[in-house]
Amino acid sequence: MTLGFTLAYLALIVLIPLAGLVWRSAALGWGGFFSVAIDPRTINALKISFGTSLVAALVNVVFGVIVAWVLVRYRFPGRRIIDAIVDLPFALPTAVAGIALTALYAKNGWIGKWLEPLGIKVAFTPLGIIIALIFIGLPFVVRTVQPVMEEIRKEVEEAAATLGATRFQTITRVLLPGLQPAILTGFALAFARAVGEYGSVIFIAGNLPYVSEIAPLLIVIRLEEFDYAGATAIATIMLSISFLMLLVINLIQAWSRRRYGYGT
Amino acid sequence: MKNYRLSIAFATALLMATVASQPMSAAFADTTLLNVSYDPTRELYKDFNAAFAAKWKADTGETVTIQTSHGGSGKQARAVIDGLDADVVTLALESDISAIVGATKKINPDWRTKYPHNSAPYTSTIVFLVRKGNPKGIKDWGDLIKDGVEVITPNPKTSGGARWNYLAAWAWANGQFGGDEAKIKEYIATLFQHVPVLDTGARGSTTTFAQRELGDVLLAWENEAYLSLDEFGADKFDIVVPPQSILAEPPVAIVDANVDAKGTRKAAEAYLQYLYSEEGQTLAAKHFYRPSEPKLVSADLLKKLPELKLVTIDDPIFGGWAKAQPYHFGDGGTFDQIYKPKQ
Numbered sequence: 001m002t003l004g005f006t007l008a009y010l011a012l013i014v015l016i017p018l019a020g021l022v023w024r025s026a027a028l029g030w031g032g033f034f035s036v037a038i039d040p041r042t043i044n045a046l047k048i049s050f051g052t053s054l055v056a057a058l059v060n061v062v063f064g065v066i067v068a069w070v071l072v073r074y075r076f077p078g079r080r081i082i083d084a085i086v087d088l089p090f091a092l093p094t095a096v097a098g099i100a101l102t103a104l105y106a107k108n109g110w111i112g113k114w115l116e117p118l119g120i121k122v123a124f125t126p127l128g129i130i131i132a133l134i135f136i137g138l139p140f141v142v143r144t145v146q147p148v149m150e151e152i153r154k155e156v157e158e159a160a161a162t163l164g165a166t167r168f169q170t171i172t173r174v175l176l177p178g179l180q181p182a183i184l185t186g187f188a189l190a191f192a193r194a195v196g197e198y199g200s201v202i203f204i205a206g207n208l209p210y211v212s213e214i215a216p217l218l219i220v221i222r223l224e225e226f227d228y229a230g231a232t233a234i235a236t237i238m239l240s241i242s243f244l245m246l247l248v249i250n251l252i253q254a255w256s257r258r259r260y261g262y263g264t
Numbered sequence: 265m266k267n268y269r270l271s272i273a274f275a276t277a278l279l280m281a282t283v284a285s286q287p288m289s290a291a292f293a294d295t296t297l298l299n300v301s302y303d304p305t306r307e308l309y310k311d312f313n314a315a316f317a318a319k320w321k322a323d324t325g326e327t328v329t330i331q332t333s334h335g336g337s338g339k340q341a342r343a344v345i346d347g348l349d350a351d352v353v354t355l356a357l358e359s360d361i362s363a364i365v366g367a368t369k370k371i372n373p374d375w376r377t378k379y380p381h382n383s384a385p386y387t388s389t390i391v392f393l394v395r396k397g398n399p400k401g402i403k404d405w406g407d408l409i410k411d412g413v414e415v416i417t418p419n420p421k422t423s424g425g426a427r428w429n430y431l432a433a434w435a436w437a438n439g440q441f442g443g444d445e446a447k448i449k450e451y452i453a454t455l456f457q458h459v460p461v462l463d464t465g466a467r468g469s470t471t472t473f474a475q476r477e478l479g480d481v482l483l484a485w486e487n488e489a490y491l492s493l494d495e496f497g498a499d500k501f502d503i504v505v506p507p508q509s510i511l512a513e514p515p516v517a518i519v520d521a522n523v524d525a526k527g528t529r530k531a532a533e534a535y536l537q538y539l540y541s542e543e544g545q546t547l548a549a550k551h552f553y554r555p556s557e558p559k560l561v562s563a564d565l566l567k568k569l570p571e572l573k574l575v576t577i578d579d580p581i582f583g584g585w586a587k588a589q590p591y592h593f594g595d596g597g598t599f600d601q602i603y604k605p606k607q
Contacts, residue, residue: 106476
């Protein structure tokens, strides 16, 4: 009964819309689909989308884990407030985030005006895309890693220390293997979210074809031409790549679970 | 027992959904009109709706509520195609209304002849907004590709306004190079090398130019340029009217299938007709649109809208929207060609 319900629910919410997507792009036929797929502009936009998302997700893994660690292990005034602030990128409409970040990083913005003399341009370059994606992706890593960290008792670290481990060894040999599945999940979530992000990125990207044009913008451009099939074709390609990457991440997780015996 | 309760909950939900989906018009005798428009008309229709509601009340005694929806012109057209219950559409481009005609037949194909001036109650043109004092000396389209000049325009693929920018530049180059298409394309390609940011809509570009202080010149709707002066201060920018530009005719149409289904045809027709009245034309001019019937408007208001040579979309250079749209902005059109990477 529960299984049936779950499957029906998943079909209704996820599978049917996705099937509709593939169905519409099928209107192109294989030839049309293929010509969209190998169009240098599509390939470039996909490279930019997946490249910037990957970089942003990696940055988020590093700093997200540090943030989570500080929130779990340190007691300081305002910790609860910082903890709550981490969730803000979830709640903020992405367009607002995009406009705010652009205002900050434009050459006359608070941060941009210090970077400009150094020759660093953030707003309206691919670097700006990465900044926006880091912003929206941060909570995914923190929130998946944090609860697992809370489960690690301090005694584990102390035991490692008494057995002669250096602090570095404690981190790499004791703590990280246990956190790895959670970190991978956080990475996958932040990455998947970044690939599909549109609202915040278009404000800061500059949107120049072949330079800072993301794949979701290309989809919007196709829609603007009333080319539904072309738009869904790009979406289908994005979806397939994302699905493959998430599948690989899941396989890595399963493998590490078997190897280390950790995780859920 | 549990299942029984569940089915009661389900039945209640179903009942509520059925009740909610009943036509609401039965509850309100008053008419509600939905005008689906594009981005820069926000201020114009706010004033115009109030004027029309007052007039309709005085003429018929009925209260009419007008809702307007604003957004990128193409996006709005798609919303109507996908089922948005618009009574009238007032969009940036003829091709957007044609798209609705082609996709849904909700609008009669002869819509362009329903109202005077090709169903365009007001027109506009593309002008240059420059920094105060015009430090780069930008006077004409040729100045846009001078060294060190940065041009701000939205992406013609996603913005109706940007298509007019593009075509205005094309029309100028056409005159300059005697119709030599290779040279025109070279000019357009050079022009877009001077564009550092392609925003998706006209308002986005205005923000980039006015607030981010990016670029030396903004290619803008005439009314948007004047709005920017109001909004950001006349001491920051100047408007430069080039000797030649393009005549943009943002058209209006009744969505026939929708008004017939909702029984709002009379009010919807009066609404669009009122755009051509003295009040409608004056309001258009007040918001810096060029009225189609300038004789109805006081000379004082028209002073701000100087005479210049205006090329229309039906000029042989372009051959109308039906031809220009795919040729320039379709997949692989002239705009896509200039961004092909050089190899």
